[in-house]
Amino acid sequence: MEFLIEQWPRFLEGAWLTIQLTLGGIVLAFVLAMFFGILGTVNHWLPRAAATVYVEVFRGIAALVVMYWLIYALPVATGFQLEDLFAAILALGLNVGAYGAEVVRSSINAVPKAQVEATVSLNMSWPQRMRLVVLPQAWAQMLPTFGNLVVELMKATAVVYLVSLHDLSWVADDLRRLSGETIPVFLVAFALYYLIAQALIFGVRLLERRANHKLGRTPPSGGGLIGLLRPPAVGAKVGVAK
């Protein structure tokens, strides 16, 4: 126990790097997912082809291999060396963004055609249609799967251990090697990963609740904060008059 208290700052440093990788990866993956997901719904073959190429390439290659390429192969090929942390975020973002783009594309396509027809009847342009009607409705559809993806991304950050970034996994293994305190060290790592995952899930559920409320599906504050620990009920309507 004394050992764990002594080494607590090292755990926090490792967890902080894991959080940085996770948040950086989420931001990049989100931008890529939205961009290529929307591109995948455009009524022209060229943007759709670009989206397909991105999705198929980065969905089919392990994030670790992309990371090796960016950290080890890129400097050999171009003489340009990326910072390790940035390269890791790039690899994670590119990988998870490819999955996210499919979520965005399918969520946009799931918005009822009648909604799009209503925007045509109001003479909205394509950008107006997307911004005002389609994306806000698709957003609620995307969030549950985005929740899974951010947790997957957080867990995937553990591969940076293999390019010698000192994340939570690296710190835990290093302390195990130094002290031989295998079970306590990995129990702490387990607990910290779990807490980070719960914080991410909590954040996504908060967004999910807001998005569903905007679509009139759930009461504005039903369930309290504890309610965020379970998924919101989809399709529950409030106050429907006759």
Add this chain to the structure above:
Amino acid sequence: MPPSDTPENTTAPGVEGGSAEDKLIVFDQVVKRFGDLTVLDHLDFSVAPGERVTLIGPSGSGKTTILRLLMTLEKITEGHIWIDGEPFSHMPRGSGLVPASESYLRQKRKRIGMVFQQFNLFPNMTVRKNIMEAPVHVLGLSRDEASERAQELLDLVGLGDKIDAHPTQLSGGQQQRVAIARALAMRPEILLLDEVTSALDPELVAGVLDVLREVAETTDITMLCVTHEMGFARDVSHRVLMFDKGQIAEEGHPDQIFGDPREERTKSFLKSVLENGH
């Protein structure tokens, strides 16, 4: 290029003996096919400015397709549609006409509004936003101006107190009245009404029809209405067109069509509608 895309001139034809100038909408030999199914078969008809026309006929006779072609929700297969003497389904290029581009359609369809059978309100917006977003973003109205107009229109449809409600908090009839207000907020010259009471419980139909009667009486909007509400059609229409198999089977004044139909197809259709309680 198909022959229909290269007419010899680019001016609207006169239909039914009238000149093109006194017609707001002209369908000229319009064909619409979905795969092998021909829904509209070389259809010719026209509508004068301010005229209120009801389209009746059995399911699949092409009534709704006419409205969807006018709202540019479907593309024409052959023929041309003209609005106010100008090509609508096509646009001039060189000495002929080619199918209209999206930017051309955006210019032309701003004169047209539509109310749908299933209301199609935006669930991510309040009633106020449903009505004011398009006027703000498409017509360029200020938010204050658009909000004031939304309130006026909601008062007109009897829902002035529901402006901050969410569509899911409204009944079907109330949602449809909001949809009418939303269409009117764009100040259309032509209003298309596609079976606007068909999805409503019987007790909610009257409220929606009363609003439309009010719109018909107090504005000079040209209306094309697909409905099975024969009493409403009789009250508000100047002309009724009976469709069958993608063509006009009979047309005339509502009193003649409902009181003394000449075509056997019209008689049997009206009989079946009356038997179903409309």
